[in-house]
Amino acid sequence: MSDYHEIVNLNVGGTRFATSWHTLTWVPDTFFSALLSGRIPTVRDETGAIFIDRDPKLFGLILNFLRTRDIDLNNVNIRALRHECDYFGIMPLSRRLALCDEMNHSSCGDVLFYGYLPPPLNTPLPNNSNSRNGNGSRKNSTASSSEAPTNRTHSRNSSLDLRAVGRIPSQDQLSRCGRGHSRAASLGNADGHKGLRPPEVNTWADSMKVQIIKAHHNWVAVAYTHFVTGYRLTDSCGWYVVFQSPVQDSVIERIALNAKTGGSANSSGNNSAGTDVMLGITSGPLVKLWAFSTHTEPVRRTLIGTFNLGVRVEHLLFVGPQLVALSGAASRSKAGVWHTSTQHWQTQDVAHLTTYDTAGSFLLLGTATGAINYIDMQKFPLRMKDNDLLVTQLYKDPNQEPISAISVYLTPKTNLCGNWIEIAYGTRYGSVRVIVQHPETVGHGPQLFQTFTVHQSPITKVSLSEKYLISVCSEYNHVRSWRVTRFRGMISTQPGTTPKAAFKVLALEAPTAQAHNDCGPYGEQDEEQIFIQKIVPDSDTLFVRLASNGKRVCTIQSVDGSAVSCFVVAECEGALRPRRLLLAGHRSGATQMWDLTAPIDRAAKPAAPHSGEGEESPEKDGGPSPDELVRLLSTCDLDAQPAQPAPHSPNRPLAP
Incomplete structure (x- = not known):
């Protein structure tokens, strides 16, 4: 025994x-x-x-x-x-x-980690006076009204407060889904935050998930379910809270941010002169626009107006100081513009609107009939009283294929009002075309330059830059890229574009989530552009890849283990050189920032062969390895059979 x-x-x-x-x-x-x-x-x-x-x-x-x-x-x-x-x-x-x-993992991040913005502690509480007047009705939808100042002031103390509360929680304090933030949980139990739970949100944690991030110059707007927090970057203080919007009754669906670099009294031309930030938000068809004077103590917030587009707003953006709302509803496509000089809100039906892009003062609109129209924002003061946005046809596709994506490149010799332009656009039938209007064609419309028919699915994005033409179709974000040959800054017909790479930027997001998780490409048109790849909805990992060849630039992983809920890439101006930052919003309510400037420079260097002009050696695909993909997919329910990405992008195609 x-x-x-x-x-x-x-x-x-x-x-x-x-x-x-x-x-x-x-x-x-x-x-x-x-x-x-x-x-x-x-x-x-x-x-x-x-x-x-x-x-x-x-x-x-x-x-x-x-x-x-x-x-x-x-x-x-x-x-x-x-x-x-x-x-x-x-x-x-x-x-x-x-x-x-x-x-192998630090709560302080790696060398690319740039900053951590915790969930806002001074959360604005619901106040009926912010949205309704004394008799319970809403304020005049077009009148400008001055509101109470925000509860967070622009001061060095604000910056110090933010740094004090900005400590990153430990791994034990957070769950992998990002809803275990100990600080957020303790705040959620506070009586003062019960008012943040509207009927459509079940928990405080759900309402505090970062929904949208927008950036402009040194400003970042972080949108939660019912309010927006604004941050500013300075070399001396770093990131600090400057303003918060009032709590909204309805869920915020879109936001737009415009930061003036000067903030002079004559820059806006209205009674909000001296403001340096404008914030627009949408809920359904309604658009609210605020101006913030951040050079005063406390910060002064002015409600410029609440406007109605008549249909659900699908895209909100600034073209210069003008706020533009677009909708590509099948029954009624509309465009709405608030002009800073006239203080006038104007809406107009725009037939079959499907996509858009901006170039200087121009807003280009693609349509389901194959036409490319444009609106010149600088002509508004002359025609706003006539209720006419001056929508003018620029070009018509030869096959009248529905246009689903568009990208405008202004040649170096052009100015903001010039007409020496190059346009790449994609169609719902998979075609990619390039049209040009150069000095030798002045007096005529843009001429068809080149057509590519390599895609078999609808085009969702195109990008024409100084060196590359990049297109993405709806087949799991399949990318094709070409090298562009230029002569004196203009696209050259000899020898023309050369095929560069083909790869996929797989993303298993639902179409409703893709609006704020757009893979790109991101970046200025005179430098290397990048894709951001998020594989599964509750992933804490992002893959950064060059748009030209798919090569992996780096891998970003959440420092607190929380899932990424939204992201954006922005150029932030620094003391020495601009920084290209990846801003990731998380389910925990925090925002994490990563500096991609150095790794992009390193990844782009091998693109130039030592012997001079010529093609580079083919690069290995930079997406997740099989081991990485299996690990990420283990957190995703594939039985749901996610649909392929629809032709929809936050800054280009609209819903058909």
């Missing part, structure tokens, strides 16, 4: 092991002590060995640790081994592996 207790025969996943009772039980309170004491029922194979249905390779590593108190971690998946240690209850080894795992 004693021999039976000394030698233990195990069958682990089909592999046989023999060890001693003492080896398996020297660590107290483990799976093995419970198994050998009879507290866990045993299953034996035909030889009488105890069968354990686990990975035999990982079990062999654990058994060697129990024998020698040592372990060799070369070529070992530490995360998988730690999972097995937790299963068997081998806590001495599990704690060591946890430390090894933590060495």
